[in-house]
Amino acid sequence: MNQLFVKKLDRIRNGGEVRVLDLFAGCGGISLGFQSAGFKISAAVEIDEFAARSHALNFFPASEREKHDTPVDITKVDPDELAEMLELGEPDSAIDVIVGGPPCQAFARVGRAKLREVEAHPEAYIHDPRGNLYLRYLAYVKAFQPVALMMENVPDMLNYGGHNLAEEVCDSLSHLGYDCQYTLLNAVHYGVPEMRERMVLMAFAKEVEANAFFPGPTNRHTLPRGYEGSRQVALQTIIENYREARQQTLFRENTYFVMPPPAGPALPPAVTAREALEDLPPVSDHLNGKLKRGARRFDTLIPYPERDLSGLSDYAKLMRTWPGYENPDGVKDHVIRYLPRDYDIFERMRPGDQYPEAYQIAVELFHEKLRAHNRKHRGARIEAGSKEYAELFQQTVPPYDPDKFPNKWRKMEADAPARTLMAHLGKDSYSHIHYDSRQKRTISVREAARLQSFPDGFLFAGTMNPALKQIGNAVPPLLSKAIAENMMRELTGGAENGQDGA
DSSP states (O other), rough: OHHHHHHHHHHHHTTTTEEEEEEEETSHHHHHHHHTTTTTEEEEEEEHHHHHHHHHHSSSSSSHHHHOOOOTTTTTTTHHHHHHHTOOHHHHHHHHHHEEESSSSSTHHHHHHHHHHHOOOOTTGGGGGGGGHHHHHHHHHHHHSSSEEEEEEEEGSBBBBBBOEEEEEEEEHHHHHHEEEEEEEEEGGGGBBBOOOOEEEEEEGGOOOOOOOOOSSSSSSSOOHHHHHHHHHHGTTOOOOOOHHHHHHBSSSOOOOOEEEEEEESSSOOOHHHHTTTSOOOOOOOGTTTOSSSSSOOOSEEEEOOOOOOGHHHHHHOOOOOOTOOSSSESSSSOOOGGGGGHHHHHHOOOOOOOHHHHHHHHHHHHHHHHHHHHHHHGOOOOOTTTHHHHHHHSOSSSTTTOOTTSSSBBBBTTBBBBOOOOGGGGOOSSSSSTTTTTTTTHHHHHHHHHHOOOOOOOOOSOOOHHHHHHHHHHOOOOHHHHHHHHHHHHHHHHOOOOOOO
16 A cells, blocks of 8 residues: 555545646646646646746736746656746655646647658657657656546547557556556537547546546537547557447457447537537628738737626536636637638538538639629630639639648538637638638637637637647646546545535
8 A cells, every 4th residue: 555645645535635737738728627626736837838828827826927837848857856846845745636648749640641751751650759758747647646647638549550558558557556547538528519539548546446437428419420430540459349349348358448438318419619609799800801910919808799698508608607717798819810812712611511612612703703803894804824814713712622631621510519629720720610601700719719618717828829729739628627526526535625616
């Protein structure tokens, strides 16, 4: 029996606060969920400048922010150094829970393709140092000796170069005195208006005698074929026959994996994009010439439309009234990209349309403009093959090959959850074109935050592009909160602990 684990657990079960260290913290999606479930966010490690500032801005008082908003490279800072920098005391007695997700780029298949281009080697992604950051996570676990931990990542972590990193992590944790399980959870089943599949790994010190490692779903939604296919690929290293396994749980031997908890038909339906976004102010500056190129700063308050709270969806009410992040007035980060070529394309796209449909619409718009010009200027017609013809085509039609980039654009459906928000939101937002055709635009920073379940009172450091990147990289706080509430029940033996959640 590990006496340090026993001591920490006794303190928690006698009402002591549960102190969390968030590794690879980003702007704080996991931290927010754990804070809302009653945990104390004691420290975080994050290398990105803007994300580190956002985390400090939201989780520490002004008097402590300077200490916490400095970017930290976990590959260069050892646990002892971090504890000294942040004045935590001795590492093995300073923290009760470690959470976090090593950057997923090296695990994700899209990242592998990019690395292959760089190194011209079919297995180049295995040599990406980012793929070894989970080893740094384990080094911090060894030093801080938490009584429980959570690691999240993309499902591809289960099939990385033909082997399963989650199994390796669990095997290491087992030797360190932990009971460990991992599974795949989709955020849409936990009240998030977004289909976002994540690998979630949970470990408890054996002294906890944990029973439930994962929370049960709160919402039902049938995932589209693409999500089911990705899940099947990820599980190839675990399950002999995925189709049969869903019925019979036919696992390979000696795995720490457990099947995801089912989201049964009796549960309420998933939160839709309309329920998540409908109460936010419409955006029209881009349609009347008031929107210009340049960085989008969050310095102008846009009031909410006058409307009684009782008329809002339950989700919208939560986003405005999340305890500790209440926001009764309006939003400052409801800003969008300047994309004048594409507004008319956005308007004509139908819900669910992707880039091939958008490209065809653009070609139709081009021919309409060409005919209108030639009718109006009969003496100066634009002929096929001319310079003017090419210029008009370029001004109207996006340059990407629709056969090579079928998923580059997508118009959201109002009455369904959004598809996964990706980190490349920081570079373009075409994957999430607003469902309201009258607004002719991609989603705003605040709408992206809403879809990820960040409340309106949560602040993002930097301008539009860094904020969108932070949001796209984050773990949805409501998913994190469900995981955290389950962990809190196990750590306290079912006793109440900490503050009320959202």
